[in-house]
Amino acid sequence: MKKQLNHIGVLTSGGDSPGMNAAIRAVTRACAYYKINCSGIYRGYQGLIEGDFKELTARSVKNLINRGGTFLKSARSEEFKSPEGQQKAYHNLKKQGIDALVVIGGDGTFKGAEYFGESFDFPIVGIPGTIDNDIRGTDFTIGYDTALNTVVDAIDKIRDTANSHNRLFLVEVMGRDAGDIALNAGIGAGAEEILIPEENLGKDRLLESLQRSRKSGKTSSIIVVAEGDQIGKNIFELADYIESSLENYEVRVTVLGHIQRGGSPSCYDRVLASRLGIGAVEALRNNQRGIMVGIQHKKITAVPFKEAISGHNEIDLDLLRVSDITSI
Numbered sequence: 001m002k003k004q005l006n007h008i009g010v011l012t013s014g015g016d017s018p019g020m021n022a023a024i025r026a027v028t029r030a031c032a033y034y035k036i037n038c039s040g041i042y043r044g045y046q047g048l049i050e051g052d053f054k055e056l057t058a059r060s061v062k063n064l065i066n067r068g069g070t071f072l073k074s075a076r077s078e079e080f081k082s083p084e085g086q087q088k089a090y091h092n093l094k095k096q097g098i099d100a101l102v103v104i105g106g107d108g109t110f111k112g113a114e115y116f117g118e119s120f121d122f123p124i125v126g127i128p129g130t131i132d133n134d135i136r137g138t139d140f141t142i143g144y145d146t147a148l149n150t151v152v153d154a155i156d157k158i159r160d161t162a163n164s165h166n167r168l169f170l171v172e173v174m175g176r177d178a179g180d181i182a183l184n185a186g187i188g189a190g191a192e193e194i195l196i197p198e199e200n201l202g203k204d205r206l207l208e209s210l211q212r213s214r215k216s217g218k219t220s221s222i223i224v225v226a227e228g229d230q231i232g233k234n235i236f237e238l239a240d241y242i243e244s245s246l247e248n249y250e251v252r253v254t255v256l257g258h259i260q261r262g263g264s265p266s267c268y269d270r271v272l273a274s275r276l277g278i279g280a281v282e283a284l285r286n287n288q289r290g291i292m293v294g295i296q297h298k299k300i301t302a303v304p305f306k307e308a309i310s311g312h313n314e315i316d317l318d319l320l321r322v323s324d325i326t327s328i
């Protein structure tokens, strides 16, 4: 039998990503459209534990579609990983009369949602919001497209200096253990080499490639390194290794860091967030739970949390071949 759905809570959790605001807006407005009460929960699972709620109406989410970050704020909550923390969260949901949750975040957020939903028999639907694009069952996560454009923009600027000074630049991009940003932004920015956690190319191959580049007449180079890459312990160590192994190489390191998570979302991310926000509310109305709404081949799909958290989306290793050929 269908349970009555009167009140949905929405939160953002884990690293913020551009387009999270657009997703909250879509959830709120879908609730207004279907005449369901909506509450925003501040600071992710930590706000759930502390009872930090605010009623959201269609007008509370005005002027948000273009804004980066998340106006509900985000957090990484250690307390939510404990049974005591989850019990407090459940108590607060009941006290507020919330019947179901929409959680916007990454794989960690979905792990938390899966345990909580199962333990307390509570309906939860997830929306993939992370720049990492590391969630199985969705072709894209909200924020990934914007982050790619930010990285390509930054590397275009770095290229000016690399070129003017005949330097080799190592540029570190985010992706704790996922190479999607490095691989796609690397191709888009015309990098010589792309180092990703999924594929350890080895130090020797890297040196050979640099020597080949020099012989072919290149005077400057850009190597994009995902932060989770396995070759060096860290990017600075890798820079030292290259400088000490090859003659006449002036190496500089740029760590792009959190600029990749900020900024106004791209049109793609705004549309994706809008579709997934509505998809999440409609899934709950259809009595679906324990799932993530994602996008596959342009269609909105429902994927069980268990599958979404079972590993990363497979990376398209053919892109390495594209990079090798185009950087010859």
Ligand SMILES: Nc1ncnc2c1ncn2[C@@H]1O[C@H](COP(=O)(O)OP(=O)(O)OP(=O)(O)O)[C@@H](O)[C@H]1O
Residues within 6 Å of the ligand: 013, 014, 015, 016, 045, 075, 076, 077, 078, 079, 080, 081, 082, 105, 106, 107, 108, 109, 110, 111, 112, 113, 115, 129, 130, 131, 132
């Ligand atoms: N095993 C778990 N059990 C309960 N809660 C969890 C678990 N793993 C993660 N969480 C909760 O989810 C929150 C967000 O997870 P995490 O910090 O890994 O970010 P994420 O959602 O993967 O996003 P991103 O990778 O983009 O930063 C954690 O701070 C924690 O509160």
Ligand SMILES: O=P(O)(O)OC[C@H]1O[C@](O)(CO)[C@@H](O)[C@@H]1O
Residues within 6 Å of the ligand: 014, 015, 016, 130, 131, 132, 174, 175, 176, 227, 261
């Ligand atoms: O500084 P924070 O918030 O711990 O986040 C860093 C991590 O979050 C992510 O950007 C994802 O949001 C990872 O790629 C990165 O390792």
Ligand SMILES: [Mg+2]
Residues within 6 Å of the ligand: 014, 106, 107, 108, 130, 132
């Ligand atoms: Mg994650």
